[in-house]
Each structure stands twice: as C-alpha cells, then as structure tokens.
Amino acid sequence: MKILEYHGPWDMTIEEAPLPEAGPDEVLLKSVAVGICGSDVHGFTGESGRRKAGMVMGHEAVGEVVKLGSNVTSLKVGQRAAIFPTLGCGHCEYCKKGWEHICPDKRIIGVNAGKWGAMAEYYTCNSRQAFPISDKINPDLGLFAEPLAVAAHALNLMNPKKNDTIAIVGAGTIGLALILVLRDRGFSEIYVLDKIEDKLALAKKFGAKPINVDREAPADAIERQAGRRRVPGVFEAVGAAATVRTAYDLCDFGGTVVLVGNLAKEFTLPLQGVTSNETTLRGSYGFNRDDFAKAIELVMKNPETLKELVSGSCSLDETTKVMTEMAKGERQAIKMVIHP
Numbered sequence: 001m002k003i004l005e006y007h008g009p010w011d012m013t014i015e016e017a018p019l020p021e022a023g024p025d026e027v028l029l030k031s032v033a034v035g036i037c038g039s040d041v042h043g044f045t046g047e048s049g050r051r052k053a054g055m056v057m058g059h060e061a062v063g064e065v066v067k068l069g070s071n072v073t074s075l076k077v078g079q080r081a082a083i084f085p086t087l088g089c090g091h092c093e094y095c096k097k098g099w100e101h102i103c104p105d106k107r108i109i110g111v112n113a114g115k116w117g118a119m120a121e122y123y124t125c126n127s128r129q130a131f132p133i134s135d136k137i138n139p140d141l142g143l144f145a146e147p148l149a150v151a152a153h154a155l156n157l158m159n160p161k162k163n164d165t166i167a168i169v170g171a172g173t174i175g176l177a178l179i180l181v182l183r184d185r186g187f188s189e190i191y192v193l194d195k196i197e198d199k200l201a202l203a204k205k206f207g208a209k210p211i212n213v214d215r216e217a218p219a220d221a222i223e224r225q226a227g228r229r230r231v232p233g234v235f236e237a238v239g240a241a242a243t244v245r246t247a248y249d250l251c252d253f254g255g256t257v258v259l260v261g262n263l264a265k266e267f268t269l270p271l272q273g274v275t276s277n278e279t280t281l282r283g284s285y286g287f288n289r290d291d292f293a294k295a296i297e298l299v300m301k302n303p304e305t306l307k308e309l310v311s312g313s314c315s316l317d318e319t320t321k322v323m324t325e326m327a328k329g330e331r332q333a334i335k336m337v338i339h340p
Helices: 038-045 145-158 173-184 197-205 218-226 241-250 271-276 289-301 303-307 319-327
Strands: 002-008 011-016 026-035 060-068 080-083 122-126 130-132 166-169 190-194 209-212 231-236 251-259 280-283 310-315 335-339
Touching: 011 319, 026 080, 038 319, 060 122, 080 145, 080 289, 130 289, 145 173, 145 231, 145 251, 145 289, 166 173, 166 241, 173 190, 173 197, 173 289, 190 197, 190 218, 197 209, 209 218, 218 241, 231 241, 241 251, 289 303, 310 319, 319 335
Parallel strands: 166 190, 166 231, 190 209, 231 251, 251 280, 310 335
Antiparallel strands: 002 011, 026 060, 026 122, 026 335, 060 080, 080 130
C-alpha cells in the first residue's frame, strides 16, 4: 500500500509499505478522507517541531472499517467512522476523569502515535477511537468533527454567559468552527478578526461580524458597532505571539482569553495588566470524547454550511505539492481534503 512518509522539513514522499496489522483491540481502516490541518503544514515545514522523521501524518480523518481485531465487538466491517485521534493510557488520574486529551502518555494518530497516520491508503487505530458516522454524510464533511470538537471544548472552558459579546482572533478552520459552535449554542454578538478577505467573508456568512485588522484597529471597529472597546470573552485561534497580545488587549476587565492556537513557543503579556484587570488566561488543547460525539451531531446538522469550508481536494500523490504551496502562502485554503 501507499503511505506519505515525512522525512524532515519540506520533505515528504510516497513510499510502499506493508498493510498494517490490527491488534486485538484495534481496527484496520481504509483511508477515505483526510484533512490537511494547519498543524500538519507547520509540522511539514519544521516550524512547530511536532512531527518526526519516519512518520505518517494525518489526524483529521474519516475511514472505512475493513478488519476487526479479535476483541472488537462495537464496530462492523464496512462501517464508516470519524476518528477520535487521541488515545490515553487509560489508567492515570486524567484518563479516569475523561481527560485523556491531556494524558501525559497520550498517543495521537498522525502526530506522535508512531509511524501510522491517516495520510496512507490504510491505517489502524484502537476501536475506541473510531466513532461511527452515517454514510449519508459526505466523508469530506465528517472531517470537521475534529475542528468542531476543538471549538466546542474551547467554548466549554470559557463558559460565557449567553448574552456575552465574543471576539475570535483568526478566521481559519478553528475560528470558523468556533462561529458555528457559538451560533449553535445561541450566541449572536460574535466578532472575528483576520486580514484575509475570503475568510472574513465566510465568517460573515456564518453569522459573525468581520474585522479586517489591516484596515481598522479591532477595538475601534468593536466600539463603532457595539459601543465598547473590550469584550468579556476572546478566543485566540492563530497561535502567534502578536495575536495573543491582540486577544489580551480586546479582553474586558474580569474577562477570559482562551488560547487555542499553539504555534508560538512563548509570548509576552503585561503582568500588571493581567493581574490588575483580573484577566483569566485559559489554555485549550484538543477535546474529550464527549466533545467529539457532540461535534459529530453538529456535522450531521450542518452539511450545507460545512461544504463552504472545503477549499478543494487532492490525491495522496499530490499532497506534498499542495502542502508546499500552503506553507509558502501560494495557496489559500480553509480545508484541503486528501482522498487516498
């Protein structure tokens, strides 16, 4: 079978590999659709340092079950599944609380789970990671269970009041997913910051108020529309030091900034401002199983909206070229989908 193997920064090639064997608690999946995540692109360039030579990427995935491990009774051959990418150790205090996404020994498909990710013709995962999804849903849309779960988890951590005004820094996949989750839960006053007009146009279409940061100071734009310069809740969905500062500057006294983007190694904020304003800074990483299950329900409810997020598709052979173009800024995309 074909795999797309990562050899180092800017270097991925198609290789031949034997079909992986499913262990007793695992399933073998045929790769149907794989999303190119921003973290994959940053891993591909070596910028994040989160991808290691010899591995296969791909953690936003929908696959078809083709073989069951000897202990698996919860799934059937032929079923389509959205993949919950994280597998915790199962016995630490975090896993016992249902927090396997922050288990110190977690393994994430396509990130640190060894060789196999979903950018291959076939891959394996633990049966607990395969969430059945209706074959009536386009598998390209099933991929969005992952970013929608990221958004849902971040919103749960902020836990804003229903009438709160919310700002989102970044209109990429996660920023747009945050709009959909916020709207689904009844929030209406949502501002989204970015500098790419196509992304801001989608944000507006999804029900948010777009702000082009190259054209207007965010605080000025919010004051003009809402009569206030700061808002109670801000999501940072870029992961750069500068955008973290933007998020902090927009956060009202006693408000909360949830940091979802995680590319920058460090950032700097004014300590006296954080303390005297009583700003809550909350990190958000991944999602738990409940978040993922609810995200699948949201996918089922919003197929037409989610189609707007699919920028195009490519084959496994074309993926390196596509990721190179994305990394160089030569291709603007919300979500490119690989069809292995």
